[in-house]
Amino acid sequence: MEQDSLQTLARRVLFAPLDEISRTETVIDRLRSAITLGVLADGEQLPSEVDLAKQFNVSPVTLRDALKVLRGEGLVRTTRGRQGGSFVSDIGESTQRHLEEMLLELPPLEIRDLTDWQCAISSRAAALAAERSSKHSVQVLTHLVDKLAEADTPRAFRRAESRFFIELAAASQSTRLSKAAIRLQVQFAPIKTLAYRSESVRAQAQEHLRRIARSVSAGDGLDAHIDAVQIHTLVGEELLKIRRILDIQRAEAEDEPR
Amino acid sequence: MNPGSRTENITPAAVVAVVETCASGIFDLLRGASEEFVRELQTRPAPRVAEAIHQLELACRGRLAGPGPLTGMGFVGAPEQDLSEALRLIWWIKQGKEIRVKKHVLNPASDSYYDYNTSEWFGTTRATGRPFISAPYVDSWGTDQLTITAAVPLAVHGVFIGVVAADLDPALYLKPIEKLLLRSENLTLVDAEDRVILSSNPVLTSGVSLERYLQRTGIEPLRRETSSSTNWQAVELP
Numbered sequence: 001m002e003q004d005s006l007q008t009l010a011r012r013v014l015f016a017p018l019d020e021i022s023r024t025e026t027v028i029d030r031l032r033s034a035i036t037l038g039v040l041a042d043g044e045q046l047p048s049e050v051d052l053a054k055q056f057n058v059s060p061v062t063l064r065d066a067l068k069v070l071r072g073e074g075l076v077r078t079t080r081g082r083q084g085g086s087f088v089s090d091i092g093e094s095t096q097r098h099l100e101e102m103l104l105e106l107p108p109l110e111i112r113d114l115t116d117w118q119c120a121i122s123s124r125a126a127a128l129a130a131e132r133s134s135k136h137s138v139q140v141l142t143h144l145v146d147k148l149a150e151a152d153t154p155r156a157f158r159r160a161e162s163r164f165f166i167e168l169a170a171a172s173q174s175t176r177l178s179k180a181a182i183r184l185q186v187q188f189a190p191i192k193t194l195a196y197r198s199e200s201v202r203a204q205a206q207e208h209l210r211r212i213a214r215s216v217s218a219g220d221g222l223d224a225h226i227d228a229v230q231i232h233t234l235v236g237e238e239l240l241k242i243r244r245i246l247d248i249q250r251a252e253a254e255d256e257p258r
Numbered sequence: 259m260n261p262g263s264r265t266e267n268i269t270p271a272a273v274v275a276v277v278e279t280c281a282s283g284i285f286d287l288l289r290g291a292s293e294e295f296v297r298e299l300q301t302r303p304a305p306r307v308a309e310a311i312h313q314l315e316l317a318c319r320g321r322l323a324g325p326g327p328l329t330g331m332g333f334v335g336a337p338e339q340d341l342s343e344a345l346r347l348i349w350w351i352k353q354g355k356e357i358r359v360k361k362h363v364l365n366p367a368s369d370s371y372y373d374y375n376t377s378e379w380f381g382t383t384r385a386t387g388r389p390f391i392s393a394p395y396v397d398s399w400g401t402d403q404l405t406i407t408a409a410v411p412l413a414v415h416g417v418f419i420g421v422v423a424a425d426l427d428p429a430l431y432l433k434p435i436e437k438l439l440l441r442s443e444n445l446t447l448v449d450a451e452d453r454v455i456l457s458s459n460p461v462l463t464s465g466v467s468l469e470r471y472l473q474r475t476g477i478e479p480l481r482r483e484t485s486s487s488t489n490w491q492a493v494e495l496p
Contacts, residue, residue, distance in 0.1 A: 107429065109404065112463045240460035244440075251440050 023058050027066035030056070033186045035075045035088050046076070046086040074098050099194050103243050104250065106191070111243065114188050115236030119229045121180045122165050126224035128172035129216045137171035141213040148206050154196040157205075161196075162189045164209055168228075171216065195238040205231050268442040270483035270492035276435050277447065277485040277492070281408075284424065284431075285389040285487070288410040291317040292422040295333070299341060299414045307342045314348065314422075322352045327430035329405070330360065333412075334374050335420035336384065345420070347374065379407040383421045387411050391488050393449035394428040394464055404428045404464070428464075432456055444496065450489040459495075468493065 034040045046052060053063040067086055070076040077089045106114075129137070144164045151157035162185045169181035196202050208231035215224035294317065298310035318331045332349030339345065349360040374380045383390040388411070394404040409423035432455070439445055439458045446457035452469045454462045462471060472479065481494040 108460065109464055237461050240463070244458075244460040248440050251437065 023062050024065045024069075027056050027058060027063060028069050029186075031066065031070055032073070032075060033182065035070075036186045036190060040088045042088055044088045046088065048085065096194070096197075099191060100242075100246055103191050103194060103239065104246050106243070108240055108243060111236060111239050114184070115232050115239075118184055118188065118232045118236075121177060121184060122168060122232065123225045123228040125165075125169040125172040125174070125177045125181060126212055126216065126228040127221035128174060128177070129168055130219050130221035130224045132173045133171040133216050137167065138213070138217045140167050141171065141216060145206070145210050145213050148209060151202075154193050154202070157196045157202055158189060158193040161192070161205065161209065164212075168212065168216070191239065192235055194242055195235045198238060201234060201238050204234055208234070266441050268438060268445060270445060270481050270494050273435065273438060273445055273447060273492035274483045274485045274490075276438055277490055278487055280431065280434060281389075281391055281485070281487045284391065284408045284426070285410055287321060288389070288408060288422050288424060291321055291331070292333075292410070292412055293317075295422070296412055296414060299419070305341055305414070307344060311344060311348060315350070318350045319357050321424075322350055322357045327426040327428075328352065328424050329427050330425040331423070332360075333420055333422050334380060334409075336418055337375060339417075339419040341414070341419060351425075377407075379409045379423060380421060383409040383411050383423075384418060387418070389487065393451075393453060393455055393490070394432075406431055444494055446493045446495065448491050448493060450491075452491075455490060 031040075031046075040046075047055065049060055049063055049067070053060045056063065067076055067078065071078060074095065075089060076086050078084070078086045103111075129141075133141075141164065144160055144167060148157060148160045148164070151160050166178070166181050166185060169178040172178075196205070208227045211227045212224050212231075215221070215227065292314070294313035295310050298313055299305040299307070314333055322328050322331055330349060330351040332347070333345065334347050334349075335341070335345040337346075347362050349362065350357055351360045379390050379392050389409065391408040392406055394406050396404055406426040406428050407423055408426060409421040411421055412419050435447060436456055439447070439456055442458045444458060446459065446462055446468060447455045448468050449455055452467060454464055454466045454468055456464070462468065471477075477495055479493045479495055483492045485491070
């Protein structure tokens with residue numbers, strides 16, 4: 001029923017006990033961010049479980065739980081033995097199958113919601129960057145657009161795009177927008193690789209990003225805002241289309257007589 | 259990409275038929291749940307309120323325990339009904355496997371005052387005297403959950419006393435319709451205000467105004483079929 005959740009829901013969320021579960025979630029979040037944004041490189045070995053648990057100030061059990069989830073997502077692989085340990089693995093993003101499974105797990109309305117949220121964050125960041133950006137930031141943005149043109153795989157393109165939006169938020173001089181932009185890239189960016197498999201989507205996206213960089217440089221906030229909305233809408237709609245096709249394929253596979 | 263080889267020519271009427279089946283299923287469930295409740299309130303010379311509430315609780319708990327789309331269920335009384343204060347609002351919700359009573363703030367001075375009189379599912383059911391089912395809407399206190407609410411009117415000795423209603427998980431409730439639309443290329447289900455509920459066009463997401471989409475694109479719908487019990491429409495586009 002509408003309107004009444006203040007009583008139960010908000011309270012439940014606001015006063016939820018800070019238990020091991022939320023600690024595990026936090027550790028997962030940090031490691032996932034580090035891997036997705038490329039702070040930890042592919043193949044890099046993580047510190048030993050004992051050391052890593054100490055660094056995060058959590059129990060080894062909590063850390064082990066977190067690593068288990070990341071292994072499930074294909075972001076970490078663990079080997080046993082003398083040379084064993086946990087390694088960063090980019091299989092999660094390089095395997096199309098894995099990405100498609102991730103996309104199927106997101107209901108269409110969740111995709112739309114994430115797209116709306118991205119539009120809100122980056123369009124405001126773009127408008128503010130046009131007012132506040134330093135010359136250096138403009139250079140970085142322009143450089144990232146050039147890198148985009150060189151990207152030869154959907155994944156390389158997606159990574160450059162992610163960096164562009166994080167840099168754009170930084171250029172807006174707003175710490176909250178920056179944090180939100182980083183969080184969004186971590187949550188949503190890997191899946192966007194699927195949309196960038198289309199050459200036409202890449203070409204259109206590249207044009208939007210080029211125009212954002214130009215508008216920021218020229219101090220034209222409104223134009224920067226519009227292009228930021230357009231690129232996220234473009235990618236969001238492409239993801240919805242891909243998801244429907246995957247959905248149909250899944251339904252057909254289920255119908256197939258065994 | 260090939261969007262599946264098995265798309266068929268599904269008609270708007272076929273979609274409406276499934277919409278009707280789903281709706282009558284939920285309306286029957288609500289009517290069934292209120293039978294004993296109403297019977298106890300009809301007793302002469304005085305209604306047996308405590309027994310009525312007991313029967314309602316049994317009925318609601320039993321139905322919430324099942325695997326279906328129900329997430330909450332109960333009775334909402336008309337403000338002027340003079341049966342009992344205890345019959346203003348009684349509601350049970352399912353949380354995981356547990357079913358528990360949900361309390362609501364009925365003091366208008368409170369920030370979290372729950373004014374069901376303004377809700378569409380209460381007002382429309384009361385005004386028309388017919389069962390009602392809402393389109394999916396966002397639960398407005400910041401849960402990210404969409405809800406569908408269904409309600410049937412109740413009368414005691416011919417006088418409207420309130421509604422028995424249920425909250426439904428839209429994904430589960432709409433599943434049969436969604437499955438049908440997966441096999442089609444050009445059908446969209448809209449609510450009475452022409453807002454999208456489900457569509458075979460992935461870009462037409464829940465809540466989008468179909469009317470504005472048609473204006474913008476210049477597309478003319480080929481056929482429309484209305485479901486009489488819900489006022490939802492299946493629209494066929496070229």
